[in-house]
Amino acid sequence: MLLIARKALALAHNKTIRLTTREVHCLSSILASPPLVSLDLPENWVPYSHPPSPVAFEGEHKTVVIDGKAIAEEIRTKIVSEVWKMKNDVGKVPGLAVVLVGEQRDSQTYVRNKIKACEETGIKSVLAELPEDCTEGEIISVLKKFNEDTSIHGVLVQLPLPQHLDEAKILNMVRLEKDVDGFHPLNMGNLAMRGREPLFVSCTPKGCVELLIRAGVELAGKNAVVIGRSNIVGLPMSLLLQRYDATVSTVHAFSKDPEHITKEADIVVAAAGVPNLVRGSWLKPGAVVIDVGTCPVEDSSCEQGYRLVGDVCYEEALGVASAITPVPGGVGPMTIAMLLCNTLDAAKRTSL
Ligand SMILES: Nc1nc2c(c(=O)[nH]1)N[C@@H](CN(C=O)c1ccc(C(=O)N[C@@H](CCC(=O)O)C(=O)O)cc1)CN2
Numbered sequence: 001m002l003l004i005a006r007k008a009l010a011l012a013h014n015k016t017i018r019l020t021t022r023e024v025h026c027l028s029s030i031l032a033s034p035p036l037v038s039l040d041l042p043e044n045w046v047p048y049s050h051p052p053s054p055v056a057f058e059g060e061h062k063t064v065v066i067d068g069k070a071i072a073e074e075i076r077t078k079i080v081s082e083v084w085k086m087k088n089d090v091g092k093v094p095g096l097a098v099v100l101v102g103e104q105r106d107s108q109t110y111v112r113n114k115i116k117a118c119e120e121t122g123i124k125s126v127l128a129e130l131p132e133d134c135t136e137g138e139i140i141s142v143l144k145k146f147n148e149d150t151s152i153h154g155v156l157v158q159l160p161l162p163q164h165l166d167e168a169k170i171l172n173m174v175r176l177e178k179d180v181d182g183f184h185p186l187n188m189g190n191l192a193m194r195g196r197e198p199l200f201v202s203c204t205p206k207g208c209v210e211l212l213i214r215a216g217v218e219l220a221g222k223n224a225v226v227i228g229r230s231n232i233v234g235l236p237m238s239l240l241l242q243r244y245d246a247t248v249s250t251v252h253a254f255s256k257d258p259e260h261i262t263k264e265a266d267i268v269v270a271a272a273g274v275p276n277l278v279r280g281s282w283l284k285p286g287a288v289v290i291d292v293g294t295c296p297v298e299d300s301s302c303e304q305g306y307r308l309v310g311d312v313c314y315e316e317a318l319g320v321a322s323a324i325t326p327v328p329g330g331v332g333p334m335t336i337a338m339l340l341c342n343t344l345d346a347a348k349r350t351s352l
Pocket residue numbers: 109110111156157158159160181203204232294308327328329330331332333334335336
C-alpha cells in the first residue's frame with residue numbers, strides 16, 4: 001500500500017521507476033480517475049441565483065428545495081460506472097465491512113440501507129453482527145480481521161454503540177486507510193489541522209458540503225452556524241466549513257442565545273437532533289438551511305404511524321430561507337452516497 005502510494009507520487013513527479021504489470025494496471029487506474037466526489041464543482045455546475053440583500057426577502061420569498069435524494073442518485077450512478085470500470089480494468093471490486101452491535105431498530109435500518117446501496121452499486125459488502133452485551137475485545141478482534149482482509153477496503157462501526165463500550169477505543173482500532181467513516185482520531189485530527197489532509201471526511205458533513213456546492217452556495221467569507229457538536233456531524237461539519245473559509249460558529253446546549261447567533265448566519269447547518277428546534281424567526285432572510293435532523297414523531301395519518309421531522313421547522317423556513325434541504329430526502333441519502341464514494345476512494349488508493 002505504502003509502496004504503491006510512493007510509486008504513484010514518483011510518477012506524478014515525472015520520475016522514472018520500475019513497475020510490475022500489476023502495478024501498471026493499478027497505477028493507471030488510480031492516476032486516470034480523479035476522486036469521484038472531490039468536493040470540487042461538478043463540470044455541469046449551474047449555480048442558482050445568489051441570495052440577494054435581505055431587503056429583497058421582505059414578505060414571502062421563494063425557497064429552493066435542495067433535492068438530496070436526486071443528487072445522491074446522480075452520484076450513485078457515477079459510482080456504478082466507476083466500480084464497473086475498476087473491475088474491468090484491474091479485476092478489483094471495492095469491499096466494505098460493517099460492524100453492527102446490538103439490535104437498535106434505526107441502526108439496523110441504516111445498516112440494511114448501506115448493504116443495499118453496496119449491492120446496487122456493485123460494491124462487495126460484509127456485515128458482522130454482534131450481540132448487545134458483547135465485549136470490546138470481541139469487537140476489536142472482528143475489526144482486526146477486517147483490517148487485515150485485502151478484499152475489504154472500507155471498515156465502519158455503526159454508531160451509537162451500547163453504553164458499556166468505549167467508543168473512542170473501538171474507533172481507534174479501525175485501520176486508518178480503511179476508515180471510510182472518517183471517525184478515526186487521526187482522520188478527525190487531520191481534518192482539524194491546517195496543512196494536513198484527512199484520508200477520509202465523515203459522510204454526513206461531506207454530503208452537506210457537497211449539497212451546498214452543488215446548489216451554488218459560496219462558502220468563503222460567509223457566516224455559518226452549526227447547531228450541535230457531535231463527533232459524527234457537528235464537530236466535523238464545523239471543521240470542514242472552516243476549510244472552505246467560512247466563518248463558523250457552533251451552537252450547543254450551553255450557548256446563551258442560540259436564536260440570536262443563528263439569525264446572523266448565511267448558512268445554517270442544524271444537527272442537534274431536536275425536532276423543529278430552529279423556528280422561521282431564527283433565520284436571516286435568504287439564509288441557506290441544511291437540516292441534518294431526522295426524528296420520528298407520532299402521526300396516525302401516516303402508514304407507519306410516524307413521520308420524520310428535521311431540526312428546522314420546515315413550513316416556517318419556507319419563504320424565509322433562500323434554500324433548504326427537506327427531511328426526509330435531503331441530507332440522509334447523501335450520507336450513504338458519500339460512504340460509497342469513500343469506499344471507492346479507499347479501493348482506488350490500494351494496490352490490492
Ligand atoms: N458509523 C456511522 N454511524 C452513524 C452515521 C454514520 O455516518 N456512520 N450516521 C447516522 C445514521 N446514518 C448512517 O449511518 C444515516 C441516517 C439517515 C439516513 C437517511 O437516509 N435518512 C433518510 C430517511 C430514512 C428513513 O426513512 O428512515 C433521509 O433523511 O431522507 C442514512 C444514514 C448515525 N450513525
